[in-house]
Amino acid sequence: MSPRRPTAFAANDPNVVLAEPDRDTDLLQTRTASEASEAALPATLPDAATPAHRRWRWGTLFWSALGGLVTLALGLAVTQLIDDLFARSLALGWLGLALALLAALAFVAIAIREARGLLRLSTIEELRNDAAATLVSDNRDDGIAVVRSLLHLTRRTPQLARARKILSGHLDDIIDGADFVRLAERHLMTPLDREARQLVSAAAKRVSIVTAVSPRAAIDMLFVLITVLGLIRRLAYLYGGRPGALGLIRLMRMCIAHLTVTGGLAVSDGLVQQVLGHGVVAKLSSRLGEGVLNGLLTARLGLAAIETIRPLPFAALTPPKLGDLAAELTRQRDADTK
Amino acid sequence: MSDPFAQFIEQGRLGAGALIDFGRHLIHPTVRLGVTGMSRAGKTVFITALVNGLVRGGRLPVFEALASGRVASAELAPQPDDAVPRFDYETHVQALTVERRWPDSTRQISELRLVIDYQAKRGALRTLTLDIVDYPGEWLLDLPLLDKSYEEWARETLAASRQAPRAALAAPWHQHLAGLDPNGPQDEQAALTAAALFTDYLRACRDRRFAISMLPPGRFLMPGDLAGSPALTFAPLDLPAEGSAPARSLWAMMQRRYESYKAVLVRPFFREHFSRLDRQIVLVDILSTLNAGPDALRDLENALAAILNCFNPGRRSLISTLFKPRIDRILFAATKADHLHRSSHDRLEAILRRVTERAIARATFAGATIDVIALAAVRATREATIRQGGADLPAILGTPAAGEVMGHQVFDGKTEIAMFPGDLPDDPSVFFNDPAAFRGLTSVPAPEADFRFLHLLPPALAAGEPLPHIRLDRALEFLIGDRLS
Numbered sequence: 055m056s057p058r059r060p061t062a063f064a065a066n067d068p069n070v071v072l073a074e075p076d077r078d079t080d081l082l083q084t085r086t087a088s089e090a091s092e093a094a095l096p097a098t099l100p101d102a103a104t105p106a107h108r109r110w111r112w113g114t115l116f117w118s119a120l121g122g123l124v125t126l127a128l129g130l131a132v133t134q135l136i137d138d139l140f141a142r143s144l145a146l147g148w149l150g151l152a153l154a155l156l157a158a159l160a161f162v163a164i165a166i167r168e169a170r171g172l173l174r175l176s177t178i179e180e181l182r183n184d185a186a187a188t189l190v191s192d193n194r195d196d197g198i199a200v201v202r203s204l205l206h207l208t209r210r211t212p213q214l215a216r217a218r219k220i221l222s223g224h225l226d227d228i229i230d231g232a233d234f235v236r237l238a239e240r241h242l243m244t245p246l247d248r249e250a251r252q253l254v255s256a257a258a259k260r261v262s263i264v265t266a267v268s269p270r271a272a273i274d275m276l277f278v279l280i281t282v283l284g285l286i287r288r289l290a291y292l293y294g295g296r297p298g299a300l301g302l303i304r305l306m307r308m309c310i311a312h313l314t315v316t317g318g319l320a321v322s323d324g325l326v327q328q329v330l331g332h333g334v335v336a337k338l339s340s341r342l343g344e345g346v347l348n349g350l351l352t353a354r355l356g357l358a359a360i361e362t363i364r365p366l367p368f369a370a371l372t373p374p375k376l377g378d379l380a381a382e383l384t385r386q387r388d389a390d391t392k
Numbered sequence: 393m394s395d396p397f398a399q400f401i402e403q404g405r406l407g408a409g410a411l412i413d414f415g416r417h418l419i420h421p422t423v424r425l426g427v428t429g430m431s432r433a434g435k436t437v438f439i440t441a442l443v444n445g446l447v448r449g450g451r452l453p454v455f456e457a458l459a460s461g462r463v464a465s466a467e468l469a470p471q472p473d474d475a476v477p478r479f480d481y482e483t484h485v486q487a488l489t490v491e492r493r494w495p496d497s498t499r500q501i502s503e504l505r506l507v508i509d510y511q512a513k514r515g516a517l518r519t520l521t522l523d524i525v526d527y528p529g530e531w532l533l534d535l536p537l538l539d540k541s542y543e544e545w546a547r548e549t550l551a552a553s554r555q556a557p558r559a560a561l562a563a564p565w566h567q568h569l570a571g572l573d574p575n576g577p578q579d580e581q582a583a584l585t586a587a588a589l590f591t592d593y594l595r596a597c598r599d600r601r602f603a604i605s606m607l608p609p610g611r612f613l614m615p616g617d618l619a620g621s622p623a624l625t626f627a628p629l630d631l632p633a634e635g636s637a638p639a640r641s642l643w644a645m646m647q648r649r650y651e652s653y654k655a656v657l658v659r660p661f662f663r664e665h666f667s668r669l670d671r672q673i674v675l676v677d678i679l680s681t682l683n684a685g686p687d688a689l690r691d692l693e694n695a696l697a698a699i700l701n702c703f704n705p706g707r708r709s710l711i712s713t714l715f716k717p718r719i720d721r722i723l724f725a726a727t728k729a730d731h732l733h734r735s736s737h738d739r740l741e742a743i744l745r746r747v748t749e750r751a752i753a754r755a756t757f758a759g760a761t762i763d764v765i766a767l768a769a770v771r772a773t774r775e776a777t778i779r780q781g782g783a784d785l786p787a788i789l790g791t792p793a794a795g796e797v798m799g800h801q802v803f804d805g806k807t808e809i810a811m812f813p814g815d816l817p818d819d820p821s822v823f824f825n826d827p828a829a830f831r832g833l834t835s836v837p838a839p840e841a842d843f844r845f846l847h848l849l850p851p852a853l854a855a856g857e858p859l860p861h862i863r864l865d866r867a868l869e870f871l872i873g874d875r876l877s
Contacts, residue, residue: 058812060812060814061778061785061799062801062811063778063787063810064807064809065789065809067810069780070776070777070778070779070789070810071776072774072775073774194734227453228734229453229454229866236454237454237459240459
């Protein structure tokens with residue numbers, strides 16, 4: 055393309071179109087970050103915690119086929135049951151048919167919800183990857199796309215109404231990509247992070263208390279599992295995800311994968327305190343010591359969950375540390391024993 | 393600084409000054425922010441906008457400390473150095489916002505102190521003192537003279553003045569020079585004429601059509617109250633390759649004056665101001681060199697390289713960091729980014745990055761943090777699109793100053809126009825590898841130039857409206873954001 059020549063027009067020339075500030079109007083017509091400019095992104099960032107593409111696997115085939123068979127068997131059994139009911143009495147038959155239809159309807163609704171939940175989770179994951187790429191590339195269009203997607207994602211979070219308003223007011227400003235992502239993080243994630251921290255800390259406390267008073271180890275473990283699942287679900291809702299049962303299982307797997315990757319880091323970060331704290335508390339009572347340990351386990355899983363569910367990587371804000379939560383936990387225990 | 397004893401004394405004074413500053417900063421944390429750039433780069437406007445934004449709490453979303461409300465107040469405080477003029481902030485703000493004209497450019501060093509009360513992220517209430525030091529970039533070009541003898545400097549300056557496009561400008565001075573004998577007896581009148589002609593040549597180089605900036609000694613163009621004193625009355629002579637100055641000759645006289653120029657003007661500046669800076673922003677007016685042509689751009693590259701040599705932390709060689717304050721963050725800003733549509737800002741940044749890449753590599757190696765941005769401390773334009781023959785031109789709207797010319801139009805300083813200033817290249821190296829990459833005012837008349845960046849008036853503001861800007865908040869975040877965390 056040959057370079058274009060400098061030109062001047064009168065400001066009231068009909069060919070001159072002023073760039074109108076597009077305030078809140080097209081906030082909902084979002085363009086996802088991945089559409090914005092695929093070419094401008096740097097090569098895929100290595101992210102050990104998230105497996106790249108799901109490849110074709112025999113296991114998947116096996117379970118899908120088996121699932122199909124079970125569904126068929128179930129369908130067959132139900133039709134047979136309805137036939138039998140009709141044979142016995144017409145009214146019973148209709149009742150059975152109606153119940154079966156209701157069950158089918160509910161099943162479809164649940165399936166749709168699950169699918170949407172999974173889709174939403176992968177949108178969040180994609181958004182986080184895009185944001186991380188933008189922090190490196192500093193591309194303005196990508197930054198705006200990330201912020202728009204984020205505004206769209208959090209449009210139902212009531213405590214962010216003011217932050218969303220402020221942020222969408224900055225959409226027209228000339229701000230570079232990385233700065234924009236950090237700005238969005240400061241505005242949108244600060245209140246959510248605070249709440250998430252409280253959730254994790256409350257769950258950890260609950261677990262440590264229940265462990266201290268529960269009669270059997272098996273009950274502890276069950277309680278930890280239930281609390282952690284509940285915690286992950288609430289964190290996911292907080293950060294804009296809506297996982298169903300399948301989504302929850304997927305999140306749980308991702309959290310554990312994340313823990314195994316960052317486990318080494320976490321050990322160096324808080325192990326000394328943990329061992330020391332545990333030792334001191336265990337001197338007072340072995341059950342209390344176990345309570346603190348279980349609480350720490352919960353807290354650690356909760357922190358991993360925050361990093362997996364949060365739609366933006368930690369860039370402008372600092373992630374909550376296990377040390378802070380652990381300090382709270384032991385302080386609480388000490389206060390209880392007095 | 394050839395005398396080792398003098399050098400030792402100088403280093404001792406620098407170290408002692410640093411130690412005193414260190415002690416003071418323990419009690420009152422202070423950041424000394426140096427603002428420099430060649431004349432017309434926009435130093436005064438930058439400082440005015442910066443202070444205005446901090447004091448009045450402007451719209452600075454990226455500057456975290458202010459945007460999140462941690463800055464309780466920022467106030468002007470009495471200027472600490474009694475021997476340095478105060479930066480006349482009030483007059484400049486008045487000029488910008490009320491009279492709608494650009495503030496008068498500063499001709500010398502000036503300083504302003506700002507006291508910022510803020511709350512640290514952990515909750516402690518703190519105070520940061522920000523000393524803003526504004527000095528002409530031309531003075532930095534003098535710093536390399538500290539290591540040069542008169543003979544070296546004369547030879548280099550003369551060689552440069554014999555190259556195009558400088559040669560034509562230097563013709564009257566060359567003519568006079570040919571009649572001078574370095575070994576002849578000293579002659580005050582000859583020295584005066586030579587210095588005047590030499591200064592005329594320097595001034596001609598600075599003209600808008602050439603926009604040459606590599607013009608030491610810097611004080612010749614901004615003499616201040618020393619105008620006419622012997623320290624400013626010397627010029628390069630056409631010296632023989634060998635030999636030394638005979639006693640009482642013209643050569644010896646020039647040599648002595650050159651040395652006193654360094655002792656009276658350059659060294660005190662280095663010691664009292666430059667060596668004490670913590671942070672530095674270098675404002676570069678890339679657009680005016682694009683107006684002028686490829687020669688100006690190459691010259692700017694050389695000038696910046698010379699300036700950036702001064703920032704070399706290896707130059708100061710005392711062991712302890714206590715005695716060796718260093719500039720740990722340098723920001724290069726391509727000013728007047730509002731003359732371009734936002735889609736071209738990245739390209740402008742790329743050109744500046746290319747111009748400063750050697751310096752960036754060296755500073756990064758020495759451990760300093762560097763950033764390059766396209767900046768408009770005060771944004772004088774709005775953005776628009778021009779529909780032309782089915783294609784859309786990204787354009788800007790602004791009011792050109794009276795007498796500005798574009799194409800065959802002359803503007804009256806009142807009407808707002810939409811303009812498209814020309815396309816910057818995707819790959820900036822095109823401009824540097826090819827001497828005829830684009831045509832500027834140096835070689836062709838205005839209507840044929842490839843770029844036209846007009847002189848625009850400041851924006852018309854409603855009363856109480858904050859000054860609009862482009863990336864001033866990013867600059868602030870980079871320069872002092874970490875000291876406010």
